Amino acid sequence: MEPLRRAVVIEDDDDIRHLLETVLNQAGFEVTARSNGYDGIEAVRAVVPTVVTLDVNMPGIDGFETAKRIRTFSDAYIVMLTALGEEIDTLQGLEAGADDYVTKPFRPRELRARIEAMLRRPRAAAPVAPATSDFAGRPPAAPAYTAVSPGAAPASTPPAAAGERLEHLGLVVDLGTRVAIADGQEIPLTRSEFDLLAALLQSGRRVRTKADLAILLRNESYVTSNFVSDADKRGIEVHMGNLRKKIGENSLTPRWIETVRGVGYRMTGVDGAI
Incomplete structure (x- = not known):
């Protein structure tokens, strides 16, 4: 039996949030969706997801700050959603701790392919004893x-x-x-x-x-x-x-x-x- 896969969607646009929920559900994830960074961070704490999708431009705290805060306690794979053509968003997202990015408007098949590619990569190892x-x-x-x-x-x-x-x-x-x-x-x-x-x-x-x-x-x-x-x-x-x-x-x-x-x-x- 395959382990349950969980995802958290953090997106303030209702239509995009629902689309992301649908795409991830179809990919076999149990999805929790939130519309702002503060609620999204708490959802990540509670759900302990494998994947987080994160919008850049949100009310309250933006996606960059949200990613930084998530990275202090979670090793979930983070996919940043950026506006089309705004390369600076991509760079700041990676620096904040994102693993990958997808530009808007995105193609559902591309998003699924990128997530599946990330999941094939090893997760970070548990802490080990100091080097000998x-x-x-x-x-x-x-x-x-x-x-x-x-x-x-x-x-x-x-x-x-x-x-x-x-x-x-x-x-x-x-x-x-x-x-x-x-x-x-x-x-x-x-x-x-x-x-x-x-x-x-x-x-x-x-x-x-x-x-x-x-x-x-x-x-x-x-x-x-x-x-x-x-x-x-x-x-x-x-x-x-x-x-x-x-x-x-x-x-x-x-x-x-x-x-x-x-x-x-x-x-x-x-x-x-x-």
Whole structure:
């Protein structure tokens, strides 16, 4: 028997709220709907949903502030609904803690596909004990990072075995526990940030494009016809900026993650050189 899937819809427009309820009900969710951020936050506390859809422009507190407050106590997947063409909404939504966004007017099939793609991604791991001396940032005996074999499809890199640890110059990612450590200190990352970091470590010096990484976060492949928009690519830039802040890296003098201007990202050389 499949576990019950719950969703909370936070939307002040009656027609859109009812449409979202219908779409999510058809996708197998038990839906709780609220018309403002304050009531929506309380609904998330009470229902403990898997997915939250969240409008940006609402009376009282807006969607950005609502997402930030939800993120203080919930690991639900948050889909931000943004006005068509307002790219800044997308960027602010991701910074506030949203996992994905859908522009209005949205297509119900696209919304369902994005939600199902998110649900196929691992949820954040439970807290674990502090790192042992094995993670103390000493130079790895094996290659500094685990690279994918040449010629592999960019967005379809096979998942590493559970418990595999990737290392590069004191930066460590444990794929089994979903823990990231920089110079011996555990770094709290979002799902998207962790997935991006793991993908870069697995690829080593091979460049991962922004489009490639956007598709990876959707858990899709290049055989699909899904379009990667400029806003999708900007979203990757926001995630990467947040990731760099958390690991304490300067993008101008990177120790770990190098920006390939106009293309994407890759790990630095084994000696830290670009």
